[in-house]
Amino acid sequence: MRQFHRPFLFGIPTYAGLMLVCFLFAFPVLWLILTAVRPPADMYYVHRGWNFTLSNFGTVFENERVVESFINSAVIATASTFFSLLVTVCSGYMLSRFKGRVSSSWFGLIYVFRCVPYISWVLPLYFVTQKYGIYDTYAGLLLPHIAVHICFFSWLMKGFFDGIDPSMEYAALIDGCTRWGAFFRVALPAALPAISALGVLCWLFTWNEFLFALILTGERVPMATVVMAQFVSEMGIEWNLMAATAVLALVPAFLLTLFGQKYVIKGLKM
Amino acid sequence: MLPMQKEKKFIFGERERFMLLLMAPAALLLILFQIIPIAIGLNVSFRDWALYNPKETWIGLKHYFAILSDPVFTHTVLPNTFIFMAGSVSLSLAIGMCIALLLNRKVKGQKIIQTVLLLPLMVAPVIAAIMMRWMFNDQFGIVNVVLGALGLETVSWFTNRVLAFSVILFTDIWLWTPWFTILLLAALQSFPKEPFEAAEIDGTSRWRTFWYITLPMLRPVIVVCVVIRTIDAFRTFDIVWTLTGGGPGRGTEIFSLYAYVIAFQNLNFGKGSAAAMIGAVIILAFGLVLYKVLNKVVDTKA
Numbered sequence: 210m211r212q213f214h215r216p217f218l219f220g221i222p223t224y225a226g227l228m229l230v231c232f233l234f235a236f237p238v239l240w241l242i243l244t245a246v247r248p249p250a251d252m253y254y255v256h257r258g259w260n261f262t263l264s265n266f267g268t269v270f271e272n273e274r275v276v277e278s279f280i281n282s283a284v285i286a287t288a289s290t291f292f293s294l295l296v297t298v299c300s301g302y303m304l305s306r307f308k309g310r311v312s313s314s315w316f317g318l319i320y321v322f323r324c325v326p327y328i329s330w331v332l333p334l335y336f337v338t339q340k341y342g343i344y345d346t347y348a349g350l351l352l353p354h355i356a357v358h359i360c361f362f363s364w365l366m367k368g369f370f371d372g373i374d375p376s377m378e379y380a381a382l383i384d385g386c387t388r389w390g391a392f393f394r395v396a397l398p399a400a401l402p403a404i405s406a407l408g409v410l411c412w413l414f415t416w417n418e419f420l421f422a423l424i425l426t427g428e429r430v431p432m433a434t435v436v437m438a439q440f441v442s443e444m445g446i447e448w449n450l451m452a453a454t455a456v457l458a459l460v461p462a463f464l465l466t467l468f469g470q471k472y473v474i475k476g477l478k479m
Numbered sequence: 480m481l482p483m484q485k486e487k488k489f490i491f492g493e494r495e496r497f498m499l500l501l502m503a504p505a506a507l508l509l510i511l512f513q514i515i516p517i518a519i520g521l522n523v524s525f526r527d528w529a530l531y532n533p534k535e536t537w538i539g540l541k542h543y544f545a546i547l548s549d550p551v552f553t554h555t556v557l558p559n560t561f562i563f564m565a566g567s568v569s570l571s572l573a574i575g576m577c578i579a580l581l582l583n584r585k586v587k588g589q590k591i592i593q594t595v596l597l598l599p600l601m602v603a604p605v606i607a608a609i610m611m612r613w614m615f616n617d618q619f620g621i622v623n624v625v626l627g628a629l630g631l632e633t634v635s636w637f638t639n640r641v642l643a644f645s646v647i648l649f650t651d652i653w654l655w656t657p658w659f660t661i662l663l664l665a666a667l668q669s670f671p672k673e674p675f676e677a678a679e680i681d682g683t684s685r686w687r688t689f690w691y692i693t694l695p696m697l698r699p700v701i702v703v704c705v706v707i708r709t710i711d712a713f714r715t716f717d718i719v720w721t722l723t724g725g726g727p728g729r730g731t732e733i734f735s736l737y738a739y740v741i742a743f744q745n746l747n748f749g750k751g752s753a754a755a756m757i758g759a760v761i762i763l764a765f766g767l768v769l770y771k772v773l774n775k776v777v778d779t780k781a
Contacts, residue, residue: 231591323766328714330516330755333755337512392501419605437606478661
């Protein structure tokens with residue numbers, strides 16, 4: 210909106226400001242990458258010297274626990290994305306297409322539980338998962354992860370379905386389609402971009418999540434974020450290895466964001 | 480709405496079955512993994528239950544009184560939590576707004592800047608915390624190296640409560656400013672041009688244009704962002720845990736950490752649950768007020 214004629218010089222502070230912004234937001238990540246490619250001898254003086262090596266990544270891959278935790282995180286993130294979408298798309302559709310007491314109380318419930326701090330229900334979940342016998346298993350982490358996404362994502366999906374005109378679904382119903390048919394064949398294809406956007410976000414959330422993983426897993430199902438946080442206290446002196454692990458953990462998130470940039474931005478705007 | 484909606488009587492027909500089936504999986508998961516755990520947590524919070532004392536005797540509100548009269552909770556944890564919420568949300572909103580306004584000027588390379596801004600959003604908070612911990616390392620961190628090179632005194636960031644807290648705040652702002660920017664920029668770009676052109680023709684100053692046109696138009700977006708972020712900031716755990724672990728001493732402990740430490744480090748599950756419940760009550764009260772504000776703002780807009 211501000212493309213009116215401005216004195217030429219006016220552009221310079223704008224660009225200077227934006228360069229500064231870019232620098233500030235990119236610098237920590239660049240610094241992490243730089244630390245990750247320094248040999249052990251130079252790791253404390255990242256700003257000095259030009260010796261670079263990739264051996265840190267090799268060392269990280271030799272650590273079985275790290276590799277295992279990365280695989281676990283990927284499995285949980287993928288499965289949680291799939292099931293969360295399955296559940297929340299349905300619930301969001303219901304919230305959008307039906308008005309009435311059931312729908313509005315469900316919406317109220319979702320809002321309330323969206324507010325509850327994670328610790329308040331993950332702490333007792335620790336007892337509950339032990340009681341259900343699923344503590345420290347894939348299921349014990351996956352199910353709470355799906356549950357945590359229900360509130361926010363149902364809310365987002367409701368907003369999205371509200372923006373889609375239901376008249377196509379009426380038409381399908383009149384033409385003899387069942388309600389499920391109208392949902393699957395008419396509403397879902399129209400919502401596909403939004404679903405992809407949520408999918409990308411959901412994967413990133415789960416991959417990056419820490420508190421659930423910390424409380425609900427132990428030795429059997431280590432998760433990447435927990436293993437990294439343990440590193441800081443256990444081998445806090447080996448910053449090059451630490452950084453290499455963190456960089457490796459960033460790679461999938463980075464690729465997903467880069468290729469799904471359109472969807473990430475769309476999802477954030479929902 | 481789908482047909483048959485006008486029917487007044489509640490008949491459990493095909494339409495209702497469809498509606499309930501749609502929400503059934505979500506409702507079931509919510510009950511099993513949120514409502515039941517919270518109910519169990521509530522029950523545990525009234526009991527004297529610790530790893531070294533597994534009798535689970537009913538003691539009523541004793542844990543609650545103990546926590547509410549704990550000076551660490553009232554004088555460190557609560558102020559920390561609220562300063563963190565207010566500081567993180569207001570600063571990331573302000574900075575995010577500045578960046579969004581800069582980006583809204585049809586600058587070249589907007590795509591690149593937007594990609595850079597997405598960077599913090601994909602970084603796990605734990606990784607961001609590790610990163611900052613390394614950058615603010617008192618001996619080898621780049622921040623102190625730069626300070627030293629400038630001839631300033633190097634700072635030992637994590638041994639001073641205020642400084643450690645600032646690093647935590649800085650990390651959170653780094654993580655969340657881009658989110659504000661992207662949402663505000665999207666709103667800015669969706670505005671009609673006419674009011675701004677009119678202001679331009681009338682010779683209104685930039686500041687006044689911003690204050691009287693841009694800001695009121697942005698208000699609904701700002702309110703939604705602030706509500707979401709305030710509630711999320713209250714439950715921050717990972718960056719504090721990884722950066723300082725609550726230290727020095729217990730100086731940077733915030734609510735989630737406090738409950739976690741009682742339950743899993745002191746292994747006092749009863750008291751930890753009580754702390755978690757107190758936090759839930761606080762944020763729910765907050766959330767209800769915010770919800771009212773939200774509805775009001777959205778109403779005046781429409």
